[in-house]
Amino acid sequence: MSVRFRLRNPLKTARGLGSAKSGTEHFITQRVTAVALAVLSVYVVGLVLSWIGDDYATIRATVAQPLHATLLTAFVIAAFWHSKLGLQVIIEDYVHTPWTAVVAQLLNIFVNVLAALASVLAIVRIALGN
Numbered sequence: 001m002s003v004r005f006r007l008r009n010p011l012k013t014a015r016g017l018g019s020a021k022s023g024t025e026h027f028i029t030q031r032v033t034a035v036a037l038a039v040l041s042v043y044v045v046g047l048v049l050s051w052i053g054d055d056y057a058t059i060r061a062t063v064a065q066p067l068h069a070t071l072l073t074a075f076v077i078a079a080f081w082h083s084k085l086g087l088q089v090i091i092e093d094y095v096h097t098p099w100t101a102v103v104a105q106l107l108n109i110f111v112n113v114l115a116a117l118a119s120v121l122a123i124v125r126i127a128l129g130n
Contacts, residue, residue: 033082080116
């Protein structure tokens, strides 16, 4: 029987193909960051609303408290990580030119890491009093 008329494909030709190696991990990580953001967003919105009418020194003193600095840092990290994962999926699904996809993925990583580092650095500087 020729290869054209086979109804079954040998397993060895299918191994190592597709997203079966890391797709589940990506899916779970995106869902975990979404849940973390749902919880932390309630905290951040409440914190920002509590600042209405406060002056700069009061807000800075609030951010400098260890609990607030820790939760704000967790929010920033979860937000940019979730952003990176979401944009990665969009690029993989909708950008079909290989070199454009590579450039977009690199920009996605670079921008999200740079923004996350800048945000965490700002929180740490406020928390340490600089």
